[in-house]
Amino acid sequence: MTIHTVESVQFTGGNIRVHRPGDAADIASFRQLRRVRRERLLEDLAQGRTASRYFPVLSVLAPVMTQFEGEITYPGDPMCLYTAISVAVHRAVDDAGPLAEATHYNDFAPEWTRLPSKEYRLAAGADGYRPYGSDPNTDQTVFDPRVWDGAARVRWIRLLREVRPRAVLISAVSPGHRYALEIASLVKSELPEAFVILGGRHADETITCTPDGLRLLLKPSSPLSVIQEGKAPRVLDAVVTGEAHHAVDLLMRAVALAVDLDGQWVNRDRVLGLLQGLLAEEGPGPGQALAVVASDDGFDAVPLRGRTLDLADLPSPYEAFAIRSHFPIFTAPDTGAVLRTAHFMVSNACPYRCNFCSESVQVAGTLKRFKRDPVGTAAERVCEYVHYGAESLFFDDSVFWSGRYRDIADFCDALAELRAADGEQIPARFAAHLGDPDDLERLRRLQWGAQLTVDTLVALHSPEQSGEILRKMKAAGCTYVYMGIESMSTQVMDHIHKNLRRDETRPWKAKVREAARLVKEHGLQLGTSVLFGLDGETRASIDETVQEVGRLIDDGLIDLASPNILTYHPATPVTAQHGMQDRLDYHSPRIDNRKPYIYFEEAFPGVVSVLLSEDDIWHIHNETRIHWGTVRNGSSPTAAAP
Numbered sequence: 001m002t003i004h005t006v007e008s009v010q011f012t013g014g015n016i017r018v019h020r021p022g023d024a025a026d027i028a029s030f031r032q033l034r035r036v037r038r039e040r041l042l043e044d045l046a047q048g049r050t051a052s053r054y055f056p057v058l059s060v061l062a063p064v065m066t067q068f069e070g071e072i073t074y075p076g077d078p079m080c081l082y083t084a085i086s087v088a089v090h091r092a093v094d095d096a097g098p099l100a101e102a103t104h105y106n107d108f109a110p111e112w113t114r115l116p117s118k119e120y121r122l123a124a125g126a127d128g129y130r131p132y133g134s135d136p137n138t139d140q141t142v143f144d145p146r147v148w149d150g151a152a153r154v155r156w157i158r159l160l161r162e163v164r165p166r167a168v169l170i171s172a173v174s175p176g177h178r179y180a181l182e183i184a185s186l187v188k189s190e191l192p193e194a195f196v197i198l199g200g201r202h203a204d205e206t207i208t209c210t211p212d213g214l215r216l217l218l219k220p221s222s223p224l225s226v227i228q229e230g231k232a233p234r235v236l237d238a239v240v241t242g243e244a245h246h247a248v249d250l251l252m253r254a255v256a257l258a259v260d261l262d263g264q265w266v267n268r269d270r271v272l273g274l275l276q277g278l279l280a281e282e283g284p285g286p287g288q289a290l291a292v293v294a295s296d297d298g299f300d301a302v303p304l305r306g307r308t309l310d311l312a313d314l315p316s317p318y319e320a321f322a323i324r325s326h327f328p329i330f331t332a333p334d335t336g337a338v339l340r341t342a343h344f345m346v347s348n349a350c351p352y353r354c355n356f357c358s359e360s361v362q363v364a365g366t367l368k369r370f371k372r373d374p375v376g377t378a379a380e381r382v383c384e385y386v387h388y389g390a391e392s393l394f395f396d397d398s399v400f401w402s403g404r405y406r407d408i409a410d411f412c413d414a415l416a417e418l419r420a421a422d423g424e425q426i427p428a429r430f431a432a433h434l435g436d437p438d439d440l441e442r443l444r445r446l447q448w449g450a451q452l453t454v455d456t457l458v459a460l461h462s463p464e465q466s467g468e469i470l471r472k473m474k475a476a477g478c479t480y481v482y483m484g485i486e487s488m489s490t491q492v493m494d495h496i497h498k499n500l501r502r503d504e505t506r507p508w509k510a511k512v513r514e515a516a517r518l519v520k521e522h523g524l525q526l527g528t529s530v531l532f533g534l535d536g537e538t539r540a541s542i543d544e545t546v547q548e549v550g551r552l553i554d555d556g557l558i559d560l561a562s563p564n565i566l567t568y569h570p571a572t573p574v575t576a577q578h579g580m581q582d583r584l585d586y587h588s589p590r591i592d593n594r595k596p597y598i599y600f601e602e603a604f605p606g607v608v609s610v611l612l613s614e615d616d617i618w619h620i621h622n623e624t625r626i627h628w629g630t631v632r633n634g635s636s637p638t639a640a641a642p
Contacts, residue, residue: 015298016224018214019272021279021305030277033257034106040261041107042099053099054111055166055259056132058159059085060143060183062176062200063152064602076325078128078144079343079396081171082317084199084240088112088249089138090315108259110167110252112138116322118436122389124322129155132163138320148179156183160190166266167255169248171200174358174569175602177223177586184235185589193265195255198223199240199248202586205358205571207241209290213303216290219570221584224292224299232587237268239292239299243368245314246285247304250278268293272300279304286313311348312370312377318342318388329480329525329560330392330447339391339447346370346378350398352453354486354496355577356534358569359398369402375410376429379418383433386442393448394480400450405461405469412469412476419444419477449480449527454508457483457515470522481519482527482560485512487534487541488548495535496574509548516557525559527633532620533566533609535574542620550627562633563624565600565617566609578610596621 044050061078092112095104102109116124116137124130128144143159145152168187172180184196206222209215218225223239226232240247254275258267272293284304292301323342330339348368350359370377385393401407418430423440434440450473457466470481487493493508519526530549532542552558568575568584575581585591585606596617597603608617624632 015295016216016218016228016292016301017298018209018216018301018303019276020213021276021284021302027277027280030274030281033277037107037257037261038099044261045099050261050264053102053107054096054109054113055256055264056163057110057112057141057167057169058132058143058163058165059141059169060145060156060171060180062170062172062180062183063144063146063148064173064176064179076327077321077323077343078142078171079317079345080173080200081142081144081169082321083314083345084171084244085169085248086315086317086320087245088252089320091249092252093138093320105253105256107261108256108264110256111136112141112320114138115320118387118389121322124324124389126324126326128324132159139322142321144324148176148182153182153186156186157190160187164191165194166259166264167195167197167252169197169199172198172202173200174202174205174221174584174586175567175604175607176200177202177221178589178591181223181232181235181587182589185233188233188235193263195237195258195266195268195271196235197238197240197248197251197255198236199244201358202570203239203241205569207239207290207292209301209303213305216301220582221570221586223587226587228298234294237266237294238271240289241292242289242304243287243309244289245309246287246306247289247291250285250304251275251291254278269295272302275302286310309368310371311346311368312372312374316381316384318385323385323388323390325394327392327394327449329449329527330394332391340389341392341394342385342388342390343396344378344381344385344393344448345396346374347397347402351402352399352455355573356496356531356566357398358572367402374407375414378411379414380429380433382415382446383418383430383439383443386446387433387435387439389442390446391442392446395448395450398451399456400452403453403456403460405465408469409472412472412478415476416472419446446477447479448477449482449525450478451482451484453483454485454511454515457518458511463514463518466518467522470519470524474522474524478524480525480527482529483515483519484529484531485549486529486531487537488512488545489536489541491538492534492536492541492545513552513557516552520557526557527560527562528558529562529564530624531564531566532616533612535577535611537609537611539616539619542616543623546620546623546627553628553631558631560633561624561628561631563600563620563628565597565603565612565620567602567604568607568609580607580610 059081061081089112091104092110095102096113114137116139128146130140132140170180170183187194187196206219208217227234254271255266257274258270260267284306286306287309289304292299323340325341326338327341328338330341351367488509490507516526549561568580591604593604597605599621
C-alpha cells in the first residue's frame with residue numbers, strides 16, 4: 001500500500017528528496033492500517049501470543065569533553081537530549097497502560113512507561129551509567145557515558161546485548177559527532193534491525209531548509225553529506241533537526257506503527273509513509289523542525305512547520321530524568337559537600353551576535369523564551385526541581401533572562417518570597433510541588449548561579465541598576481555569576497561584536513574589571529570564560545590576556561577562570577571567515593587527539609583556530625597554569641611543554 005506521494009522534489013546533490021508534509025495518497029488506507037494493527041495486537045495480547053505492547057528504547061548523549069586523565073572536570077546532565085525527547089517521553093508515559101485505553105500510541109509503544117520515583121531520584125548518583133533492568137523507569141533508558149573510550153564501548157555493547165533496543169536516539173554537538181557515528185555503528189553491528197535516530201546541535205547547524213520548504217541546505221560536515229560522500233558509514237535511519245520536541249514525538253509514533261507485529265522490529269521502509277499519514281491527519285505540532293528518513297538510495301526530508309513554540313508549554317526536562325550533576329561551585333555551608341545541581345533554561349539562544357558562538361541567535365534561529373506567565377512558570381519549575389532533589393540550580397541561558405532586568409527582578413522577587421514563606425502561605429500552584437517537609441527545607445537553602453555579560457552589567461545599565469539586580473539575585477539565593485571575558489586585548493575584542501557601546505576612554509579591560517568588582521561587592525562568586533584564537537590574536541595579545549586575568553585573580557575579583565581555545569562550529573560566522581567551512585572533520589572515527597589539545601574543552605586538531613600554532617596552545621596551557629593557579633578550571637598538575 002502506498003501511503004504518500006511526492007508532489008515537489010528538489011535534489012541537493014545525491015538522492016536527497018524534499019517532501020511536502022502530509023503528502024498522503026490515501027488517508028482512508030492509513031486509518032484502515034491502524035485499525036487492523038490495533039485489533040491484531042489486542043487479540044495477540046489477549047491470547048498470550050505477544051507478551052507486551054512495549055518495545056525497548058535507548059537514548060544516548062554522545063560525549064565530547066575529556067581531560068587527559070579521561071575524565072570531565074564538571075560533568076553535567078545531558079540537557080540537550082532530555083529537552084529534545086521531553087515531549088515524546090511525557091506523552092508516552094501519559095499513554096501507558098492497557099492498549100484498549102491508549103490514544104496517543106495506536107498499538108506498539110516505546111518502553112517509556114513510568115517516571116522515576118522520588119526515592120529513586122534522591123538515590124541517583126553522579127555516574128551517567130544506569131541499569132536498564134526488566135521494568136525501567138524513563139531515567140533508566142538513558143546511556144550517558146561522559147567520555148568515549150574503551151570502557152564506554154564495552155559498556156555500550158553490553159547494554160545493547162542486554163536490552164536489544166528497537167530504537168536508539170542519539171544527540172550530539174559537533175565535537176561529539178564522530179562518537180555519535182561510532183555509537184550508531186555499534187548499534188548496527190550488534191542489532192542491524194534497530195532504528196537509529198540522530199539529533200542535536202551538530203545536525204541543527206549543518207542541515208537546514210530554505211524558507212519555502214522546498215530545498216535542503218547542507219554544510220559539508222553534515223551527517224547527510226558525509227554519509228552520501230562515503231566518508232561515514234550508513235548507520236543512521238533518521239535525522240531530526242531544529243525545534244525537535246514535537247517532531248521527535250511524531251517520528252517515534254511513526255516508528256512504533258512500523259514495528260512488525262510478528263518479528264517486532266522496525267520495518268524502516270514504512271516509516272516515511274506512516275509519518276506522512278500522521279502529518280496529513282493532525283499536522284506537525286508547534287515549532288520549526290525537519291525530519292529526514294533514510295532510504296536505500298538516499299534520504300527523504302519532511303519540513304515540519306507548526307505554530308510558534310512557547311518554551312513554557314513544554315514538559316520540564318527533568319520530569320522524566322534524575323538530577324545527577326554536582327557542581328563544586330555549590331557546596332553545603334555546614335559540611336562542604338558538593339550539592340546536587342539542576343540545569344535550568346528560560347530561553348533557547350543568546351540575544352547577542354558574537355561571531356564565534358554557536359549559541360548566538362544568528363546560529364540558533366529565533367530567540368524563544370517562556371511566553372506564558374514567564375516568571376510564574378519559572379518559579380513553579382524551581383519548586384518542581386526542588387521536589388526532585390535539587391539543592392542548587394545553574395541557569396544555562398547564555399544571558400540570564402536574556403539580560404532583561406525587569407524579568408530578572410520579578411523572578412528574584414517571586415523566588416525570594418517563596419523561600420521566605422511557610423508552607424501554608426505558599427500558593428497552591430507552587431505548593432503542589434512541595435508536599436514533603438524536606439522540599440521546603442531545600443527551597444530555603446537553595447543556591448543558584450546564572451550567566452551575565454560584562455556589557456549587561458556596565459555598558460547597558462548604570463552601576464546603580466546593576467547593583468540593585470545583583471542585590472535581588474543574592475536575596476533570592478544566588479551565590480554565583482558566570483560571565484565571558486573572551487580576551488583582555490582591545491585588538492581582539494574589536495573583531496567579535498561583543499564589546500558594545502565602545503568608548504575610547506573606557507577600554508574593554510576596564511569594563512571587565514568594573515563588572516567583576518560589581519559582582520564581588522555584592523558577595524557573589526565570579527566565574528569567567530576566556531577564549532584564545534579569535535581574530536587579532538597574537539602571542540602578545542595572549543600574554544596580555546593571561547596577565548590581566550591573573551591580576552584580577554590576584555585582586556580577589558575572580559574565583560574561577562576557564563581557558564578555552566576557539567573551536568570552529570559549522571554555522572558560526574568565524575568559521576566561514578577563516579575559510580574552514582569545507583575543512584571541518586567531525587566524522588573521522590579516529591583522530592590524533594593529543595596534548596596540548598586535550599587540556600581544553602572541545603579542542604581537537606584540525607578544528608581549532610587557524611591563528612594558533614600548536615606551540616601557541618602549549619604556551620596558553622602553561623602560562624594559564626602558572627599565572628592563574630588553582631583558580632584555573634581544570635588545573636590538575638600536568639606536564640609542561642617539551
